[in-house]
Amino acid sequence: MTDKLIEVKDLEISFGEGGKKFVAVQNANFFINRGETFSLVGESGSGKTTIGRAIIGLNETSGGDIFFDGKRINGKKTSEEEKELIRKIQMIFQDPAASLNERATVDYIISEGLYNFNLFENEEDRQRKVREMVESVGLLAEHLTRYPHEFSGGQRQRIGIARALVMQPDFVIADEPISALDVSVRAQVLNLLKKFQRELGLTYLFIAHDLSVVRFISDRIAVIYKGVIVEVAETEELFSRPLHPYTQSLLSAVPIPDPLLERKKVLKVYDPSIHDYSEDKPKMEEITPGHFVWGNEKELQSYRNQVN
Incomplete structure (x- = not known):
């Protein structure tokens, strides 16, 4: 029996009221097992980040439930529960330039969570924790007195990772953490995230739009289209x-490294009008063990035929 750390049930997230109401996410169902990397993949505007921000409490939900370690975490919480969640769930943001305080030193940026939650015994202990964290993300102790604008994009993202992990969280939401970085730096940051997962037993929700990247880092992948999760399966499946x-x-659309094969590749264009959900309503169903697909009864039957 795998241990579910996060479970999302029938989640709906909407913005605005009445005629101006916009439903950004609907019928979202998935779970994330402790210690795994679960990736949420889809094009820009599909609702990936919206779900991540709802789990961490930055977006309110208009329906459904989010469970963390068996407890429902969307909706009203006491300040004590709120504080506990902030420490246990951390986020690495997409744009390292925008998510770091330009007026604060690296030392203060990484220490802020320690100060807010009183996670150190004395000044010496705080300095040791920050120094060890900075060195473990591949930066130097002398970088602590500098400011974010003095670093490259990859180094800034390492500062963002250090800021999240110094809190000793159980669950980390990585929101497109490498999309703003050079290709040469991307692999370094992914390897760094994998290293921390092994050492600290972390659980990741990895949000991305690039399937070739998530193949390297994920245990399971959910594909989202216009706010609806359409497929969930183990990576290789x-x-x-x-x-x-x-x-x-x-x-x-994933590029093939071989130019001859790339030229012969046939792109498949998705046409949402192929689905007729006017009478036969869609639902999420497990087609083979661990492989879930969204569709109506007719579509689900055709998916079952494909795998048999």
């Missing part, structure tokens, strides 16, 4: 046997 047409179109 999803890549070898994508069932939903949107997943197939995303995979067909």
